[in-house]
Amino acid sequence: MNVTAIIVSYNPDITRFKIVLSSVSKQVKHMIIVDNNSANKNLIRGLCVKLDNCELIELKFNSGVAYALKMGIRYAYTKHDPEWFLLLDDDTILLDEALNKVFNMINSLKPVLRKKIGAILLGSTDGNCDIKEITYGIFSGTLI
Secondary structure, eight states: OOEEEEEEESSOOHHHHHHHHHHHHTTOSEEEEEEOSOTTHHHHHHHHHTSTTEEEEEOSSOOOHHHHHHHHHHHHHHHTOOSEEEEEETTOOOOTTHHHHHHHHHHHSOHHHHTTOOOEEOOOSSSOOOOOOOSOOOSTTEEO
16 A cells, blocks of 8 residues: 655654654655654654655744644645555554554455545554544544
8 A cells, every 4th residue: 555654743752753763664655754843853854864765844843733744744645646644743653564454454344334434543552453433533643
């Protein structure tokens, strides 16, 4: 699947952010970091340039999550035209093979159900991947 991750960052803990980028870069085609004018943006830039599929958008102010997501999605849609967007913040670590598991589950559904999927919230506290309908969610870990 052609997935582009949009990662919103603001002064991330660099040690954890390295883990985030490592977990995401292996599972997506493109990774766009939208930085909200972090004090450690030089470190973020340095991490991004080490990855083949990473691009960095540096905002000049702390725009907040919604604006940063909008900018990242607009950029990714124009440049990469992905089938799916994965929305993340700077401390969300993907489980190994998380996206493969999700797409395998989606593909196992009847076509009539697959057509009704608008967004998928990835989340697990124990590594278990179940499908269930929810009526709320946070943005980080959402596949749209």
